Amino acid sequence: MTQLVIKQRLAQLVAESSDGAITADQALATTLPLTDLGLSSLSRMRLIDAVEDEYGVEIDLDDTGWDLVDNLDSLAAHLTAR
Numbered sequence: 001m002t003q004l005v006i007k008q009r010l011a012q013l014v015a016e017s018s019d020g021a022i023t024a025d026q027a028l029a030t031t032l033p034l035t036d037l038g039l040s041s042l043s044r045m046r047l048i049d050a051v052e053d054e055y056g057v058e059i060d061l062d063d064t065g066w067d068l069v070d071n072l073d074s075l076a077a078h079l080t081a082r
Contacts, residue, residue, distance in 0.1 A: 007076035013054070014039065014072070017046035033070040044069055055079055 011024040014034060022037045030037060034044070048059050048069055057079065059065045068074055 001080070003076045003080040006079050007072050009054070010051070010072050010076055010079075013047055013050045014043075017050055018043040027072055031073070034072070035070055039070070051075070051079075055082075057082060 008024075008028065011027040014022055014027040015024045018039055021043070022034065022039060026037060027034065034047075039047070044066075048061075048065075051069070052058055059069060068078055
């Protein structure tokens with residue numbers, strides 16, 4: 001799976017996790033942190049659960065993991081490299 005395909009799927013997961021507060025297109029079009037787009041802490045937890053379930057990974061809730069989930073490019077690169 002390419003990084004672009006993963007990033008597109010992650011954008012869909014962002015939209016689902018945020019109950020549509022952030023659209024997949026918005027998530028893909030920005031380099032801003034997702035929290036700057038309005039991703040709440042609850043939505044971020046939902047996103048972490050969705051990513052862990054879909055990709056079979058575990059994201060630590062330390063500062064590194066928390067920050068990783070706030071940026072689609074970083075998260076997609078992390079998942080591509082695993």
